[in-house]
Amino acid sequence: MNNKTISIIGLGYIGLPTAAVFASRKIKVIGVDINQKAVDTINRGQIHIVEPDLDMVVQAAVSAGYLRATTQPEPADAFLIAVPTPFKAGNNSDHEPDLRFIQAASRAIAPVLKPGDLVILESTSPVGTTEQMAAWLAAARPDLTFPQTHGEASDIRVAYCPERVLPGHVLRELLQNDRVIGGMTPKCSEAAAQLYKIFVQGECVVTTARTAEMCKLTENSFRDVNIAFANELSIICDKLDINVWELIKLANRHPRVNILQPGPGVGGHCIAVDPWFIVSQTPDEARLIRTAREVNDSKPEWVIDKVKLAVADYLQANPDKTAKDVTIACFGLAFKPDIDDLRESPALSITLSIAATHPGPIWAVEPNIAELPTSLVELATLKPIHEALANAAINVLLVDHRQFRQLEDMPLGKVLDFKGIWVSKDKNLKKENI
Structure with a gap:
């Protein structure tokens, strides 16, 4: 050649x-x-x-x-x-x-x-x-x-x-x-x-050719099922008042257990998409694959509900404020850490949903992009990290970008950590983890 x-x-x-x-x-x-x-x-x-x-x-x-x-x-x-x-x-x-x-x-x-x-x-x-x-x-x-x-x-x-x-x-x-x-x-x-x-x-x-096609779909479906287990576990632990990050760390000490980390959902043009290709061709047989997709696809709604509860709690603690006074900072828009790719991103969809319903300011903190995607331009403001940390009333961590992992100063407002990186660094945030 x-x-x-x-x-x-x-x-x-x-x-x-x-x-x-x-x-x-x-x-x-x-x-x-x-x-x-x-x-x-x-x-x-x-x-x-x-x-x-x-x-x-x-x-x-x-x-x-x-x-x-x-x-x-x-x-x-x-x-x-x-x-x-x-x-x-x-x-x-x-x-x-x-x-x-x-x-x-x-x-x-x-x-x-x-x-x-x-x-x-x-x-x-x-x-x-x-x-x-x-x-x-x-x-x-x-x-x-x-x-x-x-x-x-x-x-x-x-x-x-x-x-x-x-x-x-x-x-x-x-x-x-x-x-x-x-x-x-x-x-x-x-x-x-x-x-x-x-x-x-x-x-x-x-x-x-057919086996190669199915191989790619299988690889991503396998990861999707494993992530769905972690995401479902995080919801269960939240209800039972258990720190899911500590639980997974302990469970993974078993020599044959390797649980992945939960998050706000699954994104990208692979894991969030490929399993559905199997389901679309074999809907009656792909029961576990379908269920895993449904678990991961539903996680953003659970996250959004948590943010709404956080706003309600803030207003109850600050009766002189209204929802218009509550600034929410969403940390991360990409579908995974340290990239600019927003395709099928749960962080982006969550931010869009919050911005569409919350009457107060919405700040997007995404260090890997220079401007907001068109869908978010009129709904949110792109903010630098430290301005958001110091001024937002509610901080929603959606993507564990390197810049967020390396922070020395934690947010001053309420924290909803859906990636478990700030919770592990600051014991004072332990009760705010998801």
Whole structure:
């Protein structure tokens, strides 16, 4: 592959780091994205997302001429599709996946395909999506042959290879983590494995496309079930007046127990989404997976109720005040610590809900963003950490960002700590933990 060209379709949190890593190996990479602003930013050698060290890799790759971004697909030898797979809009209790972005990407690259090309789907997808993608490609290019009809003799190779990286550590994990590669035929798998071996230091494990699709969904469903246990435990402990953080720490001293930490919910475009793909396809069988999702999806409402009770308690203790006088500071909007990613963020949804109903000032404290998301602009004010600590009446800790963990001074107002980091640092806050 040393003299070949790779095209990455979708230059977001997965596509751009993947493009940068390939380009760092002196492979010509053409990045494709419909966002003109993102394309222009990348072509200046800059990045439009927050990911440690990615800016340096992109700058070097662009300067050396190995990475270029565009809004329209161009001919290449391998195409990696890394576009979103959201839920369909509307009243959908089983959160049916929306594959329109994968379909659009397939139709976009179809005109530039040629015999011998490799197409890999990286987007997290329901079982069978790779086959559907191949069908879309075949419909658009009847002059070419595809694995579903011509097997090993097909003109185009098609495979599925899910990303399995942790935001904030994407570059390292892209290199070090094993990759599960599911080709539609053994030759498809072999071609995909050879491509990833350009930079992957871990093992490239070959399986079928359907198994690879289910593997990604299984990994995130497993974590979701474990988090749901911790979240349910936190609700139980609150009712029984037990410090859940201390309880989990003690229980984890058992050599075969490893309970995760509870929080205000589960976010991001993986754990909060992928389990529903299994439920949507097998609703009668995926009972535990569905229940875990429901537990985690319901946790933000429980948090919001706790905030409302805190406001009521404050007003009872300060009868000269009204709700308009109560400033609530929400610490963290991202879906996990130390990133700027707000996708499917329970912290953001909680802040939005509080801001929509509370008549007093709402302060958002999020050190990883420079401006509030559009949905929150007219409802809240972005505030620096120390101003909120000193002036808010109620402080709601939703994300355990590094800046919050390292604080020496605790908030002066009432604290609702949904991550257990301030409670563990200040014994005076013990009664305020959730």
